[in-house]
Amino acid sequence: MGRLAAFWSSLKCTVILLLGLALLCVAGTVIPQHAVTPVVGQGLSAWFLSRLMPTDLYHSLWLTVLAGLLCLNVVLCMLLRIRARQQRIPAPRFGDAAEISLGTECQAMKALILKTAPRALRFQERQEGDSILLFGDSESLRRPAIFGLHASVLLIFVGMLMSTFGLDGHIELSEGQTAAQFADADGRPKALGFSVRCDQFRIQHYDNGMPKEYVSRLAFLENGAVRASGELRVNHPLAYQGLRFYQETYRAQPAAIFTVTDGVHAWSIRAREGDELTMDDGKLRFQIEKIGEDVMHMGPALKLVFDHASGHRHLWLFQELDRIKEAVPDLFERAPSFNPSLIKPYTFALMEFAPEYATGIGVKRDPGAAIVAVGGVMMLICLLIVFLIPSLRVWVRLEERAGTTILKAAAGRGGKSEAFPAVWMARIRRAGGA
Amino acid sequence: MSATILGFSTFVYLAAFILSLAAARSEGRNLLNRAVWWAALAGLVLQSIGMGLRWWESHQMGVGHAPLANFYESLVFFAWAVILLSLGAARSKASPVMPFVLALAVGLMGYASFAPQVESGIKPLIPALKSNWLAIHVMTCFLGYAAFVLATVVGVLGLRLREKGRDSAGLDDLFTRYLSFGFILFTIGIMTGSVWAFQAWGRYWGWDPKETWALITWLIYAAVIHERQRSGGLARRAVVLALIGLASVLFTYIGVNYLPGLHSYL
Numbered sequence: 001m002g003r004l005a006a007f008w009s010s011l012k013c014t015v016i017l018l019l020g021l022a023l024l025c026v027a028g029t030v031i032p033q034h035a036v037t038p039v040v041g042q043g044l045s046a047w048f049l050s051r052l053m054p055t056d057l058y059h060s061l062w063l064t065v066l067a068g069l070l071c072l073n074v075v076l077c078m079l080l081r082i083r084a085r086q087q088r089i090p091a092p093r094f095g096d097a098a099e100i101s102l103g104t105e106c107q108a109m110k111a112l113i114l115k116t117a118p119r120a121l122r123f124q125e126r127q128e129g130d131s132i133l134l135f136g137d138s139e140s141l142r143r144p145a146i147f148g149l150h151a152s153v154l155l156i157f158v159g160m161l162m163s164t165f166g167l168d169g170h171i172e173l174s175e176g177q178t179a180a181q182f183a184d185a186d187g188r189p190k191a192l193g194f195s196v197r198c199d200q201f202r203i204q205h206y207d208n209g210m211p212k213e214y215v216s217r218l219a220f221l222e223n224g225a226v227r228a229s230g231e232l233r234v235n236h237p238l239a240y241q242g243l244r245f246y247q248e249t250y251r252a253q254p255a256a257i258f259t260v261t262d263g264v265h266a267w268s269i270r271a272r273e274g275d276e277l278t279m280d281d282g283k284l285r286f287q288i289e290k291i292g293e294d295v296m297h298m299g300p301a302l303k304l305v306f307d308h309a310s311g312h313r314h315l316w317l318f319q320e321l322d323r324i325k326e327a328v329p330d331l332f333e334r335a336p337s338f339n340p341s342l343i344k345p346y347t348f349a350l351m352e353f354a355p356e357y358a359t360g361i362g363v364k365r366d367p368g369a370a371i372v373a374v375g376g377v378m379m380l381i382c383l384l385i386v387f388l389i390p391s392l393r394v395w396v397r398l399e400e401r402a403g404t405t406i407l408k409a410a411a412g413r414g415g416k417s418e419a420f421p422a423v424w425m426a427r428i429r430r431a432g433g434a
Numbered sequence: 435m436s437a438t439i440l441g442f443s444t445f446v447y448l449a450a451f452i453l454s455l456a457a458a459r460s461e462g463r464n465l466l467n468r469a470v471w472w473a474a475l476a477g478l479v480l481q482s483i484g485m486g487l488r489w490w491e492s493h494q495m496g497v498g499h500a501p502l503a504n505f506y507e508s509l510v511f512f513a514w515a516v517i518l519l520s521l522g523a524a525r526s527k528a529s530p531v532m533p534f535v536l537a538l539a540v541g542l543m544g545y546a547s548f549a550p551q552v553e554s555g556i557k558p559l560i561p562a563l564k565s566n567w568l569a570i571h572v573m574t575c576f577l578g579y580a581a582f583v584l585a586t587v588v589g590v591l592g593l594r595l596r597e598k599g600r601d602s603a604g605l606d607d608l609f610t611r612y613l614s615f616g617f618i619l620f621t622i623g624i625m626t627g628s629v630w631a632f633q634a635w636g637r638y639w640g641w642d643p644k645e646t647w648a649l650i651t652w653l654i655y656a657a658v659i660h661e662r663q664r665s666g667g668l669a670r671r672a673v674v675l676a677l678i679g680l681a682s683v684l685f686t687y688i689g690v691n692y693l694p695g696l697h698s699y700l
Binding site: 011012014015018019021022025026028029033058160163168206207208210211212213214233234235236237244246248362364366369372373376379380383384387388416 | 496497557558560561562564565603607614615617618621622625628629630632633634635636637638639641643646647649650653654656657660661663664675682690693
């Protein structure tokens with residue numbers, strides 16, 4: 001094996017690559033990521049250069065190359081492990097083990113040893129001159145697990161690669177609104193292939209005012225008919241037609257209910273900030289310029305701006321006007337725009353501050369997630385086997401000497417020597433007539 | 435009530451720490467070593483009762499959740515995990531790591547109780563944390579952190595013994611066991627976090643600073659395991675890497691909170 005191949009299949013290389021990946025990740029958390037990448041031109045060279053930028057390290061060529069080299073290292077190690085399994089018996093660790101004389105002939109003794117051996121041990125045999133070396137290990141489970149552990153790393157990389165072909169979008173829906181499109185990661189509209197409607201969005205609170213739950217009630221429609229519906233909550237996604245929907249954000253849009261009367265007629269209106277309204281057969285036109293829950297520390301209020309013949313006028317409409325007037329009896333003299341009857345012949349009254357919610361829904365499809373999950377489970381099972389199941393290795397040398405068989409035995413576990421299994425040795429001695 | 439018991443357990447750990455210093459000075463006195471182990475166990479039992487009570491109190495308040503949801507609760511659990519793992523490995527007699535472990539537990543519990551920036555009240559869970567994955571994710575991650583801390587302390591002590599020409603086989607074995615145990619638990623922690631992230635946000639990996647630093651810690655300890663395998667035992671390079679890993683654990687736990695991200699509540 002060449003020096004290059006030896007290096008790329010070595011543990012030293014593994015350590016260097018693991019630390020290299022760790023360093024790259026450190027850089028990714030220190031250097032601001034997804035910053036605006038400078039435009040360096042067009043074409044392949046521009047793409048290449050943009051992939052070398054430190055502002056998007058997690059999608060850079062640096063990470064791809066390091067991960068690719070780690071995969072190469074893993075594959076080479078796996079291949080060499082298979083070859084090693086077929087070719088090599090680890091050097092025996094007899095140390096100062098005592099020689100035991102047995103009355104049974106060498107080949108027969110070998111058969112007896114194999115017959116009385118613990119069932120978990122798998123044996124290999126090697127002829128060494130006049131002697132026979134038996135090597136047994138209980139790694140029948142551990143060795144494939146080491147193999148599987150490294151294969152799981154490759155599987156996870158494959159899954160992550162496939163995930164890049166997934167879909168990551170967003171929809172914002174007000175209550176009652178329906179959408180047949182979503183915005184992809186770059187903000188471009190994409191067709192869903194069906195429609196989704198938000199029937200309700202609500203926020204539940206704890207007693208101390210902290211948010212307890214965000215809930216969107218969604219309906220999925222095809223050709224105008226509801227095919228499925230459900231409640232979308234954080235940690236409880238919904239799935240429809242291969243897409244998964246997640247409760248991501250919400251936005252409160254200021255809205256209010258107010259009344260207008262001219263002494264004869266009365267109107268009740270629900271309006272949002274920015275709405276332009278025309279009433280009373282076009283005689284009254286105004287815009288809702290502002291809606292606030294606590295305006296000037298005096299509670300909920302509306303600011304109406306009128307397009308009036310006498311000029312541009314505005315009116316502040318407070319819900320708690322009576323309370324304010326108690327505190328400031330000459331309020332209308334000091335601030336005429338607080339007078340709800342300022343615009344004759346109409347009188348306005350704010351009934352309720354009632355914000356409207358828009359729910360922010362994530363739309364996702366990840367073709368690599370299942371593969372990553374399989375890789376993860378495989379990694380976990382293999383890790384448990386590799387680290388928690390101890391492996392026993394035994395060496396037995398049998399040598400024909402002056403009509404007797406001389407036996408030497410040693411055992412080890414996890415790279416260390418340990419006592420040869422006593423019960424097995426007693427059986428060997430008994431069977432061999434020691 | 436739970437706060438009182440947890441505070442009391444801190445003083446028991448402090449007493450055990452002072453005992454462990456005396457035990458370390460009088461090498462070979464089994465009685466003193468046993469006293470350290472039993473004192474630490476008493477502290478652990480008290481702390482377990484305190485944590486259980488806190489859980490019960492949260493249910494009484496109507497916001498019931500495992501005490502693993504904020505910085506205070508994570509500090510308390512970290513101290514608990516470090517003591518549990520050190521006692522589990524030592525089996526009724528104090529190991530040489532006890533003074534370090536007990537000092538760490540006292541430090542963590544003290545910081546949780548007295549640092550003004552650590553909010554110790556029981557708070558309801560925000561919607562993102564309302565998941566069955568919370569307990570298993572936090573528990574496995576912190577047990578992993580604890581095992582990594584212990585592996586590093588044991589590694590440094592073992593290396594010192596080895597460099598003095600004394601037998602370090604016991605500590606080498608303990609180093610390997612803590613390393614293996616920590617790696618398994620931390621891997622489970624990362625995996626459960628990924629599953630939870632997939633359920634909450636629709637992606638199993640988002641390069642959030644906490645996620646990324648957890649990966650950095652995982653990569654460093656994977657390097658430690660491979661380096662140990664390469665050198666066939668407790669070698670200087672593996673221990674130095676474990677020390678770097680310990681720094682990474684601390685940054686993953688505390689340092690990352692100063693970076694913007696989705697885990698800023700812990």
